[in-house]
Amino acid sequence: xxxxxxxxxxxxxxxxxxxxxxxxxxxxxxxxxxxxxxxxxxxxxxxxxxxxxxxxxxxxxxxxxxxxxxxxxxxxxxxxxxxxxxxxxxxxxxxxxxxxxxxxxxxxxxxxxxxxxxxxxxxxxxxxxxxxxxxxxxxxxxxxxxxxxxxxxxxxxxxxxxxxxxxxxxxxxxxxxxxxxxxxxxxxxxxxxxxxxxxxxxxxxxxxxxxxxxxxxxxxxxxxxxxxxxxxxxxxxxxxxxxxxxxxxxxxxxxxxxxxxxxxxxxxxxxxxxxxxxxxxxxxxxxxxxxxxxxxxxxxxxxxxxxxxxxxxxxxxxxxxxxxxxxxxxxxxxxxxxxxxxxxxxxxxxx
Amino acid sequence: xxxxxxxxxxxxxxxxxxxxxxxxxxxxxxxxxxxxxxxxxxxxxxxxxxxxxxxxxxxxxxxxxxxxxxxxxxxxxxxxxxxxxxxxxxxxxxxxxxxxxxxxxxxxxxxxxxxxxxxxxxxxxxxxxxxxxxxxxxxxxxxxxxxxxxxxxxxxxxxxxxxxxxxxxxxxxxxxxxxxxxxxxxxxxxxxxxxxxxxxxxxxxxxxxxxxxxxxxxxxxxxxxxxxxxxxxxxxxxxxxxxxxxxxxxxxxxxxxxxxxxxxxxxxxxxxxx
Numbered sequence: 176x177x178x179x180x181x182x183x184x185x186x187x188x189x190x191x192x193x194x195x196x197x198x199x200x201x202x203x204x205x206x207x208x209x210x211x212x213x214x215x216x217x218x219x220x221x222x223x224x225x226x227x228x229x230x231x232x233x234x235x236x237x238x239x240x241x242x243x244x245x246x247x248x249x250x251x252x253x254x255x256x257x258x259x260x261x262x263x264x265x266x267x268x269x270x271x272x273x274x275x276x277x278x279x280x281x282x283x284x285x286x287x288x289x290x291x292x293x294x295x296x297x298x299x300x301x302x303x304x305x306x307x308x309x310x311x312x313x314x315x316x317x318x319x320x321x322x323x324x325x326x327x328x329x330x331x332x333x334x335x336x337x338x339x340x341x342x343x344x345x346x347x348x349x350x351x352x353x354x355x356x357x358x359x360x361x362x363x364x365x366x367x368x369x370x371x372x373x374x375x376x377x378x379x380x381x382x383x384x385x386x387x388x389x390x391x392x393x394x395x396x397x398x399x400x401x402x403x404x405x406x407x408x409x410x411x412x413x414x415x416x417x418x419x420x421x422x423x424x425x426x427x428x429x430x431x432x433x434x435x436x437x438x439x440x441x442x443x444x445x446x447x448x449x450x451x452x453x454x455x456x457x458x459x460x461x462x463x464x465x466x467x468x469x470x471x472x473x474x475x476x477x478x479x480x481x482x483x484x485x486x487x488x489x490x491x492x493x494x495x496x497x498x499x500x501x502x503x504x505x506x507x508x509x510x511x512x513x514x515x516x517x518x519x520x521x522x523x524x525x526x
Numbered sequence: 527x528x529x530x531x532x533x534x535x536x537x538x539x540x541x542x543x544x545x546x547x548x549x550x551x552x553x554x555x556x557x558x559x560x561x562x563x564x565x566x567x568x569x570x571x572x573x574x575x576x577x578x579x580x581x582x583x584x585x586x587x588x589x590x591x592x593x594x595x596x597x598x599x600x601x602x603x604x605x606x607x608x609x610x611x612x613x614x615x616x617x618x619x620x621x622x623x624x625x626x627x628x629x630x631x632x633x634x635x636x637x638x639x640x641x642x643x644x645x646x647x648x649x650x651x652x653x654x655x656x657x658x659x660x661x662x663x664x665x666x667x668x669x670x671x672x673x674x675x676x677x678x679x680x681x682x683x684x685x686x687x688x689x690x691x692x693x694x695x696x697x698x699x700x701x702x703x704x705x706x707x708x709x710x711x712x713x714x715x716x717x718x719x720x721x722x723x724x725x726x727x728x729x730x731x732x733x734x735x736x737x738x739x740x741x742x743x744x745x746x747x748x749x750x751x752x753x754x755x756x757x758x759x760x761x762x763x764x765x766x767x768x769x770x771x772x773x774x775x776x777x778x779x780x781x782x783x784x785x786x787x788x789x790x791x792x793x794x795x796x797x798x799x800x
Contacts, residue, residue, distance in 0.1 A: 187673045191666075368661030372669065373653040376637065376645045383634040390594060390632075391712055392620035392649030405655060447636060 193367060210356060214349040222352045224464050226420060229355040230413050232456040235440050236366045237409025239452035241289075243441055244370060245402030246382025247296045248304050251289075251311030252410050252437045257429030259285040259411025261319060264333040264424040265326055274338035274345075274419060278358070281415030282408045288315075289407020296399040312431045319426040332425030335418055351420050358416060362409060366449050369405070378402055379447070439497045445507025454508045462493055545608065546571055547716050547748050548593065548624075553602030555588055555772075562588040563599065563772045570716060575742055575749045577759045580769035581792060586752040587629065589769065590718050593750070594626050595619040607715075621649045625714025627705045629721045629752075635694035639685060639704050642693055643676040644669075646711025679707050682744075683737065699730035706737060710745075717741065719751045723758055731755070735762055760784065768792070 184190035194200055214222050238252045263281030266272045272280075288311070295307045319327050327333060337346035338354065345351045369375045377398045380388035385395045418424045436459070444455020466489040474485045504511060546569035555563040563585045570576050578586050591597040592604060595616035603612045611619050620626075634642050651672055653665040680689055683703050688696060693704055702722065709717060722738070723731045735758055742749050753759050759766065760780045768776040768783060770792040776783055783789055 187670050187677075188666075191669060191673075364661075365659035368665065369655060369658040372658035372661060372665040373648060373651045374655045374658040376634075376641055377648060379636050379641075380634050380645050380648075383636050384632050386596070387628065387632040387634070388645075389616040390596075390620055390626050390628075391646050391708060392617045393645075394615075394617045401655060 191371065193371075214352060220464075222348050224460070226348070226352045226355050228457055228460045229352075229359040230416050230420065231437075231440070231460055232359050232453060233362045233416070234410045234413035235437050235444075235452045235456040236362055236449065237406040237413070238437050239406075239441055239447070239449065240366060240369065240378065240409065241402045241406030242438070243446040243448070243452070244375065244382065245378035245398065245406075247293065247399055247402050248301060249289075249292075249308045249403070249406060250305045250431065250434050250438070251292060251308035251315075252406070253429040253431070253433035254312040254315035255285045255289045255407040255410035256414035256417065256433075257315050257319070257424075257426065258288045258407075259414030260418040260424045260429070261327050261333070261414075262411070263415035264335055264418040267335050267338075267418070268328075268333045269325070271336075273340075274415075275340075278412060278415040278419075281418070282411035285411025285414060286404045286408035289410070290400050290404040293400040293403025293407075296403065297396050309431060312434065315429065316426045328424075330425075332423060333418075335422040335424070337422060338419045345419065355416055355420065358412065362412060363449070363453065366409075366452075370449055374398075374401070382447075441507075442497055442505075443500050443507060445509030448507070448509045450512075451507050451509035454512070458508065459493070462496070466490070466493065546605075547607060548750075549605040549608075550589070550592070551603045551605065553589075553592055553599040553604065555585075555592060555597055555599045561772055563592070563769075565602070566769070566772070566774055567602075568767045568774065568777065570748050570750055571765070573742060573746045573748055574764040575738065575751060575762050577763035577766045578750065578752045578769065579754075579756075579759055579766060583771075584769040585772040586769055587720055588772075590626065590720050590750070590752055593619075593718055594624050617649075620712065623713075623715030624718065625709035625712045625716070626718040627702075627709045627720060627722060629724060631698070631701050631705070633693045633701055633705055633708070635692065638690050638692055639680070639696075639707075640673070640676060640689045642704055643679055643707050643711045644672060646708035647672045647676065649712065675713075676711060679710050682710075682740070683707050699726055699733075702726065702730070702734065703737075706734075710741065715747055717747060717749045719749060719753075721752055721754060723753055723755045731758065738762060 182196055184195070189195065194203055213225055217225075234252055234256050237255075238249060241247050241249045259281035262284035263274070263277040266277040266280060267274065292308055292311050296304055299307065320329055322329070324331075337344045338351075339345065345354050370378075377388070377393050380391075380393055381395050381398045381402070389395050414429070417428070440455035440459045441452060442455070443459055444453065445451025466486075470485045470489050474480060500507065548570040550566055550568050552565050552567050553563055554561065554565055566585070566589060578589055580586050588597060592599050595611070595614055595618070598613055603610055605611065606619070606622050606624060609622070611622065634645060637645065651668055653668050657665045680686055683706065685700065685703055685707065688700060693701055696704065706719075706722070719738070722734050726734065738749055738751065739762060741747070751759070751763070763780055765779060766777065766783045767774060768786070768789050775788045775792055776786045778786070
């Protein structure tokens with residue numbers, strides 16, 4: 176119910192709802208409309224960028240669940256993504272299975288791989304856990320390059336046919352964009368559902384105070400493993416989509432570097448918040464795109480600097496941005512956004 | 527503070543009339559060379575307020591830690607409703623119905639008051655990760671159902687106005703109350719409280735005492751309380767177990783404990799003579 180003093184829920188159902196006012200519905204509908212119409216209104220590389228953002232978002236959402244919500248540091252998210260990409264890719268390239276099967280299987284494969292590293296979380300925390308998950312990265316690369324060539328193609332990687340439903344193939348940028356959009360929307364909705372149900376609260380309980388969690392009957396071991404399972408599942412789905420997007424899978428695409436970027440996106444967006452993962456993934460990806468576009472132009476204007484230098488400088492700028500965030504806004508952009516929201520809601524009264 | 531002289535005097539009765547809810551049978555707990563508890567036995571009767579007191583380092587908190595499975599005693603057994611719970615992990619013991627509050631602040635700072643209490647409902651809920659992912663339907667229905675129970679506890683503890691606040695932003699006294707609420711949300715069959723009055727002012731203490739008494743009355747469950755504040759203990763406890771250096775040195779009703787020479791020697795002395 177909307178009163179001059181604000182929006183007041185009258186039922187628990189309203190109190191729990193994600194979208195609570197007519198204006199929020201309007202904004203949401205507008206946002207969805209823009210996403211749906213992007214291929215028609217999009218300029219230049221907009222659709223391609225949006226597709227990459229969508230895939231990144233799914234992986235970052237998974238990392239948010241594992242690291243941001245359940246507090247289990249994970250530096251191997253891109254390896255988990257790679258496992259998903261290879262699993263889906265191998266099934267599609269070698270056995271010609273439908274993407275309706277290979278994408279979920281990619282997710283599950285990554286989830287199982289991730290859960291194995293989650294087992295380590297029972298014994299170790301923080302830095303040591305981070306180190307263990309970095310090991311996932313190296314094991315992944317090593318395994319993919321050494322396993323039989325008929326399975327994963329070794330250094331040649333895997334080449335995929337486009338995802339297809341009957342005679343309809345997701346073989347253009349626009350078509351794959353819609354596929355990614357649908358999956359990303361589903362995964363985002365799922366993450367929100369998880370976080371406002373029993374599992375999500377248990378994750379946060381384990382993160383905030385695992386002793387207290389244990390004392391109220393939460394099986395901490397189970398939920399730490401589950402956090403890795405679900406987070407890696409998201410990564411696997413993202414990897415599988417990536418495989419169908421670039422239609423080429425190779426171990427070099429899934430580096431430790433990428434895992435670190437994903438963590439950077441969480442920090443910039445805001446740890447522990449689904450919206451934070453979305454904001455972080457979008458903002459950092461857009462900045463990266465901006466750099467690839469602006470870099471050569473700066474180099475054209477100032478040829479004395481040289482292309483190499485400009486590119487390196489831009490990356491330093493982006494890295495510097497993360498450092499600035501850690502120092503000045505450790506709770507991320509989503510926290511800033513919440514402050515803005517609070518203040519305009521109660522405007523003109525400061526309390 | 528209401529006078530609780532009418533509280534049943536159990537000093538003369540060695541064991542409660544009904545079967546004990548919890549029972550420790552000769553537990554001994556060592557950390558390396560330090561013996562924290564040695565041959566400690568006690569019984570927690572149905573719906574009694576049972577205080578465990580003793581000087582610093584006497585082993586009070588260790589006793590609670592054994593009771594809810596944080597520490598595994600090297601010798602002796604612990605029973606909950608005559609079921610042997612020695613060696614069970616804490617979450618299994620919690621699921622049997624052993625609720626506990628903490629000495630310090632052990633809340634989930636990143637969750638609101640309502641969500642902290644809902645976390646206390648965890649073991650009574652069934653939604654799995656997949657149902658959470660779908661959310662609509664089963665998970666949603668369960669959320670609403672459990673919210674009702676949580677709101678009852680919020681009413682009881684008079685924290686309605688802060689239900690949506692993050693607990694990280696609350697005052698110490700209120701956080702203690704939320705901690706109690708989370709334990710109550712478990713619908714425990716026995717409530718263990720580790721120093722509920724520590725660090726509180728008089729008014730907050732009075733509130734907490736009232737809650738402890740009300741809980742016993744309303745829920746008809748025993749409350750085990752580890753406490754330093756002797757006024758509170760003497761006022762509300764039905765029975766008291768006194769520990770010193772890991773040994774039980776006395777047990778009985780408040781009157782008997784007040785007069786027990788071993789207790790006075792070990793600990794109470796000046797406080798009771800007043």
